[in-house]
Amino acid sequence: MRPETTLQELCVQMHHRVSEFLTREQNQNLQKTQRQVRVSLKILEEAISKYGLDGLSLSYNGGKDCLVLLILYLSALHNHFPARLRAVHIRTLHPFTEVDEFVAESQRTYCLQLVHYQGRPMREAFADYLHAHPEIRAVLVGTRRADPHGSQLKYFHRTDRGWPDFVRIHPVIDWHYADVWNFIRELDVPYCSLYDRGYTSLGGTEDTRPNPVLKRDWGYAPAHELEDDDMERLGRD
Template sequence: MTANSACQHQQDARINGTTKPNTGAALTRGVLPPALPEICFELQAKIDAFLCEQTDDRALRKVQSQVRESMGVIQEALRRYGPDHLSLSYNGGKDCLVLLVLILACLPGWASRSPPPASDIATTTQCPATPVSDPSPTSTAAAPGRPLQAIYIVSPHPFSEVEDFVAQSAEQYHLDLKRYALPMRPALEAYSEDRPDIGAIFLGTRRTDPHGEFLTHFDPTDEGWPQFMRVHPVIDWHYIEIWAFIRHLQIPFCDLYNRGFTSLGGVTDTRPNPALAVSGDASKFRPAYELRDDDEERLGRD
């Protein structure tokens, strides 16, 4: 399928810039997922097709711009550190799910490159605003090798739906996932001991998240914390852009989002978002992707 025909095929399945209703159903159980190279090439093709779409939808054009910038940040992180020195903070939430998809789509073409020596691992905060061009076409790009390393810091009282989705998606996307039921700092200290080669961690933090206001694309951890470079490829995405990407590309997501949850924590501090209550009924909620305002995203969090 050519790039143009791929674009047309995806456009035909969409109405007004969104896919037909996505139920967020669980990833297929009991079926072995495709091999990692196949998944990465498939996601790369999806992203390429999405970026070549010609659309009058202003929101989707903004998402396309955000994707280009985020992939530029990811490619810069790959250039600085190499895949073997990078990890992803992953908890199954919508933001890190978008980030995971973008990272995997960037991996073809990098597997054949040697990781940079330790002396070249930079700690600057500068990065390009657009992707670094790769002269190799998708069909001849090197296949990704080792699974993407990831850390899952578990809530003290996790939702079973979140635990299930993390396990299923980690298997589907071949994540090398380390799970820590610890507070953040002890979890990162343990991860640093278990994975001493990790120099940088991708985070799905966005500007409207707590402590996200002044972050850049590359920020070292604070003094007294385990020393990693924090990489924030989706820092400038808005809530509606996250959901437009997920639904437009038909990415499976945690079912709690279909039940009115908009920000996932634990069972003791998270509830459906009251802004999504149906006609004021506190027992019925519209899905998370119908929320429009960034400022209302965390109304369901204590």
């Protein structure tokens, strides 16, 4: 991807790649992921229609789930001619260097207008972000059912009492772990290098380690080899 690629060109490119993925010959696993992609795109189109480009932002931390969401969002924007892509990065207290580097690379590659918050509780960081950008009414989030507090979430879910008031949008909420890696690998999307070293869920350096299920005699198998959603967070404290 050329460094001089504009956001509009990038959206068209991603739309072509996602559309091509949806037309590929289907096996059972790929068919499930293609179905998830179609549902997610409908949710994103509804969000764009409801809140407008200036009313939306993306929560991005460099993890696999929000990476999938980013690619889908870019694809959904292909005929809206966005001037910018708003995003917020709430950085963990003890970040991995590899994650920081990947977030910076993503910011350049995907034309993200990314606002960073360091070592702040998520609630406070969002309060500051929305105070600085009062036009934003909804935030796209890469939460899935397997995540803590994800089991009861809806596609459009207003924040809980005590949080700053905005709508959380969860386009990939019903994706399974295998769907995430099917999509990333089929589209050949670059991802954080920690996933190739056995990490399956990324937090900070003090609460994240390679997934023990992927331990081998020679080290750790890559994240995409994990098969069970319920084991995704075994490397997290």
